[in-house]
Amino acid sequence: MSEYDPQALQAKWQQRWEELDPFRASEDAADTRERRYVCDMFPYPSGDLHMGHGEVFAIADVVSRYWFQQGYNVLHPIGWDSFGLPAENAAIKRNAHPAEWTYANIETQATSFKRYGVSFDWSRRLHTSDPDYYRWNQWLFNRFFERGLAYRKGGLVNWCPNDQTVLANEQVVAGKCERCGADVIRRELTQWYFKITDYAQRLLDDMDQLDSWPERLLTMQRNWIGRSEGADVLFQVEGRDEPVQVYTTRPDTLFGATFFVVAADAALAEEIVTDEQRPAFEVYRAEVAKLSDIERMSTDKDKTGVFLGRYAINPVNGERIPVWAADYVLSDYGHGAIMAVPAHDQRDLDFAMKFELPVKVVVHTGLADPGETGVATPGEGKLVNSGPLDGLTKTEAIAKIIDILEVDGRGQGTVNFRLRDWLLSRQRFWGTPIPIIHCPDCGEVPVPDEQLPVTLPDMRGEALAPKGVSPLASATDWVNVECPKCSGPAKRDTDTMDTFVDSSWYFLRYCSPGYTEGPFDPEQVNKWGPIDQYVGGIEHAVLHLLYSRFFTKVLHDMGMVSFTEPFRRMLNQGQVINGGKAMSKSLGNGVDLGQQIDDFGVDAVRLTMIFAGPPEDDIDWADLSPGASQKFLARAFRVMDEVASPPGVSYDGGDLALRKATHHTIDEVTKLLDSYRFNVAVARLMELTSAARKAIDSGPGAADPAVREAAETLAVMLSLVAPYTAEEGWERLGHTGGTVARAGWPVADPALLVRESVTCVVQVAGKVRDRLEVSPDVSEEELRALALASEKVQGHLSGEPRKVIVRAPKLVNIVP
RNA sequence: GCCCCCGUAGCCCAAUGGCAGAGGCAAACCCCUUAAAAGGGUUGCGGUGCGGGUUCGAAUCCCGCCGGGGGCACCA
Numbered sequence: 001m002s003e004y005d006p007q008a009l010q011a012k013w014q015q016r017w018e019e020l021d022p023f024r025a026s027e028d029a030a031d032t033r034e035r036r037y038v039c040d041m042f043p044y045p046s047g048d049l050h051m052g053h054g055e056v057f058a059i060a061d062v063v064s065r066y067w068f069q070q071g072y073n074v075l076h077p078i079g080w081d082s083f084g085l086p087a088e089n090a091a092i093k094r095n096a097h098p099a100e101w102t103y104a105n106i107e108t109q110a111t112s113f114k115r116y117g118v119s120f121d122w123s124r125r126l127h128t129s130d131p132d133y134y135r136w137n138q139w140l141f142n143r144f145f146e147r148g149l150a151y152r153k154g155g156l157v158n159w160c161p162n163d164q165t166v167l168a169n170e171q172v173v174a175g176k177c178e179r180c181g182a183d184v185i186r187r188e189l190t191q192w193y194f195k196i197t198d199y200a201q202r203l204l205d206d207m208d209q210l211d212s213w214p215e216r217l218l219t220m221q222r223n224w225i226g227r228s229e230g231a232d233v234l235f236q237v238e239g240r241d242e243p244v245q246v247y248t249t250r251p252d253t254l255f256g257a258t259f260f261v262v263a264a265d266a267a268l269a270e271e272i273v274t275d276e277q278r279p280a281f282e283v284y285r286a287e288v289a290k291l292s293d294i295e296r297m298s299t300d301k302d303k304t305g306v307f308l309g310r311y312a313i314n315p316v317n318g319e320r321i322p323v324w325a326a327d328y329v330l331s332d333y334g335h336g337a338i339m340a341v342p343a344h345d346q347r348d349l350d351f352a353m354k355f356e357l358p359v360k361v362v363v364h365t366g367l368a369d370p371g372e373t374g375v376a377t378p379g380e381g382k383l384v385n386s387g388p389l390d391g392l393t394k395t396e397a398i399a400k401i402i403d404i405l406e407v408d409g410r411g412q413g414t415v416n417f418r419l420r421d422w423l424l425s426r427q428r429f430w431g432t433p434i435p436i437i438h439c440p441d442c443g444e445v446p447v448p449d450e451q452l453p454v455t456l457p458d459m460r461g462e463a464l465a466p467k468g469v470s471p472l473a474s475a476t477d478w479v480n481v482e483c484p485k486c487s488g489p490a491k492r493d494t495d496t497m498d499t500f501v502d503s504s505w506y507f508l509r510y511c512s513p514g515y516t517e518g519p520f521d522p523e524q525v526n527k528w529g530p531i532d533q534y535v536g537g538i539e540h541a542v543l544h545l546l547y548s549r550f551f552t553k554v555l556h557d558m559g560m561v562s563f564t565e566p567f568r569r570m571l572n573q574g575q576v577i578n579g580g581k582a583m584s585k586s587l588g589n590g591v592d593l594g595q596q597i598d599d600f601g602v603d604a605v606r607l608t609m610i611f612a613g614p615p616e617d618d619i620d621w622a623d624l625s626p627g628a629s630q631k632f633l634a635r636a637f638r639v640m641d642e643v644a645s646p647p648g649v650s651y652d653g654g655d656l657a658l659r660k661a662t663h664h665t666i667d668e669v670t671k672l673l674d675s676y677r678f679n680v681a682v683a684r685l686m687e688l689t690s691a692a693r694k695a696i697d698s699g700p701g702a703a704d705p706a707v708r709e710a711a712e713t714l715a716v717m718l719s720l721v722a723p724y725t726a727e728e729g730w731e732r733l734g735h736t737g738g739t740v741a742r743a744g745w746p747v748a749d750p751a752l753l754v755r756e757s758v759t760c761v762v763q764v765a766g767k768v769r770d771r772l773e774v775s776p777d778v779s780e781e782e783l784r785a786l787a788l789a790s791e792k793v794q795g796h797l798s799g800e801p802r803k804v805i806v807r808a809p810k811l812v813n814i815v816p
Numbered sequence: 817g818c819c820c821c822c823g824u825a826g827c828c829c830a831a832u833g834g835c836a837g838a839g840g841c842a843a844a845c846c847c848c849u850u851a852a853a854a855g856g857g858u859u860g861c862g863g864u865g866c867g868g869g870u871u872c873g874a875a876u877c878c879c880g881c882c883g884g885g886g887g888c889a890c891c892a
Contacts, residue, residue, distance in 0.1 A: 333891045683839035
């Protein structure tokens with residue numbers, strides 16, 4: 001093999017890696033190396049790996065291999081998120097079992113990963129659809145249930161009419177199903193929930209620990225959690241004994257409340273509507289129920305509503321205000337009812353204008369009367385028409401009114417969150433059965449731990465077709481069981497868990513994949529965790545990444561993990577697009593990863609992805625040239641191949657200029673990798689390659705030890721991105737029988753980083769007029785004198801300069 | 817509508833207060849070659865989207881626009 005032949009290298013080295021198994025994490029207690037845990041979001045086995053996978057796994061592999069080279073004990077595992085709808089749909093179509101499709105795809109992907117040369121510890125491989133895995137979902141569910149963190153409730157839920165299942169709030173994106181894009185509708189169903197809202201404040205507070213997460217990711221989570229401060233206020237409603245509570249962030253505007261609105265779908269509306277208004281209300285409620293989320297949430301939609309015939313009493317001034325039902329008030333936020341202050345809230349104002357309700361200004365903002373302009377004034381100002389609050393600022397008024405309300409027992413300051421509990425039941429088959437047995441006498445009874453796992457019954461093909469209830473319901477033998485408590489006849493819960501449950505803790509399972517005493521061995525988890533570097537897409541900002549944070553906190557509270565955040569550092573890779581657009585079948589602009597590898601080789605494809613730009617940026621394949629990457633690799637390979645000095649030779653006598661170039665490269669590349677600037681690091685390697693090329697062709701020649709030093713440095717550094725080329729180059733350099741992946745990261749010699757002279761730029765009025773070669777440790781005074789003495793500079797000066805700025809040793813700026 | 821990020825050469829991108837250009841693509845030219853390919857080399861007056869400001873000095877900081885991308889959007 002004297003030519004650079006990527007396919008031949010792949011065949012050779014893939015086999016050698018199988019034998020060497022170089023990326024096994026060590027659990028040896030005597031191994032005192034510092035541990036590092038790097039993890040990619042595990043793939044869903046939907047087919048073979050695609051370009052997006054190529055990108056993420058190339059990025060995470062740079063981090064992993066870098067840490068291996070630096071001598072850390074690295075954990076870099078792989079597994080599959082193998083429960084989920086596509087398998088089920090494929091099974092229905094082919095009249096097969098979902099497992100057949102799933103496990104065949106997993107094998108395909110595993111083979112592709114091996115070819116792609118990713119530095120995984122294959123011994124820890126897991127699949128969430130294995131009973132050995134999902135039994136621990138059930139075990140964890142039982143723990144959550146015991147702690148009151150898993151509960152069942154009825155209510156309106158998001159329903160995807162295409163996938164025929166409910167969805168969590170997080171899975172509804174702009175009113176559409178996150179998976180399939182269908183318009184989501186609302187249905188009244190009793191479902192299981194995880195009480196993530198109990199952790200809302202901590203999810204918010206602990207973001208302080210996540211300072212190395214991308215800012216936009218944190219913003220998305222913060223918005224999603226949606227904390228607001230305000231007050232609960234009790235309003236008496238005529239004809240009802242119990243007062244009705246509302247939540248408001250503007251209790252200071254309480255005197256400006258001119259009407260009261262109850263969510264149309266709230267039980268309260270139905271309860272308090274008068275007989276006279278009931279027919280109109282029923283019609284309205286039915287209309288609202290028909291609307292999809294998209295229609296209901298459309299901002300430019302006209303306000304709608306209906307008068308309920310009742311009046312509420314403003315607790316601070318005794319005013320009677322009419323009670324309306326409307327769909328702009330949400331039944332599941334706050335208390336499902338609001339006080340409306342049209343002067344200072346645009347939504348309330350829109351409603352007031354539509355139904356000709358009064359508008360009362362209570363904050364003097366200096367802006368025109370909202371009642372006339374139709375523009376609410378939510379800003380700051382002095383309170384007016386507000387009795388004891390008159391003259392106060394917003395902040396003062398809020399504090400004072402809360403005091404007043406609390407003294408009277410009419411209300412209190414409080415905090416609210418936008419975050420809702422996590423709906424986890426799914427009416428589909430290919431997931432973890434919820435380990436609950438419904439007994440007519442005992443109620444909801446968890447399946448005892450020792451009887452776990454509750455495995456899926458054998459069902460295939462048509463039996464899995466969506467019919468709005470879980471397919472498991474028709475597996476009669478499976479459903480009918482004895483109650484674990486009273487042994488009476490009972491039925492299993494027939495829903496399965498959201499697959500986001502599976503992915504909320506898989507990274508913990510990797511730490512002790514064969515563990516049988518629990519979901520993971522706490523000792524191992526606390527040694528490896530939390531993950532030092534997690535890599536995956538931003539699309540999981542309020543899904544997987546939020547759920548995993550929640551799970552980790554619960555496990556922490558259970559005493560099972562010592563940390564409260566699972567991912568110390570997070571990197572969101574960009575997407576791979578083509579011709580400015582996401583790749584898609586309908587556009588016909590798809591690029592096949594396997595084909596690219598066939599054409600250019602693994603290393604060239606990986607290099608192209610890494611070199612394209614910063615890892616978090618989208619990369620457009622149409623702008624890139626894997627052919628050029630391959631050319632560079634061939635060039636680097638030839639340098640390594642042509643080295644003529646023996647391995648182990650001392651570099652001391654080598655060509656100084658090249659030695660310095662090598663050590664500067666080491667220094668810079670190390671810093672660049674530490675700050676995740678992989679594309680720039682690659683550029684540095686290209687420079688070093690050129691420097692070595694020149695040294696061979698027109699410098700000291702291939703036998704100079706400095707050329708070996710440069711080539712060996714190149715091999716080690718290149719191994720992060722182009723492992724095959726690096727391995728072969730390393731072997732050609734005379735290092736046989738091992739792997740370059742464990743060669744060790746080079747360390748720059750400070751003596752070789754010192755430059756003997758630096759070019760100092762001399763500016764006059766900001767324009768470069770001269771350049772001086774000076775010592776790097778030249779003093780400011782010396783440099784100033786040198787600069788002023790320059791003839792070129794003198795030509796641009798007339799008399800004494802007004803000011804001289806000296807930034808030794810690189811710059812002098814003279815202001816004439 | 818509100819908030820955030822980004823606009824540097826034909827293209828992808830470096831430079832984060834100090835000479836606008838590190839690296840790559842494309843292009844042109846040269847060497848090598850009978851020739852071509854491969855290989856080696858040389859070539860960068862665009863002044864950083866536009867307009868102001870701060871500063872001795874601005875791609876970088878501030879303000880306002882324009883363009884692109886993203887997030888949120890009846891959450892009271």
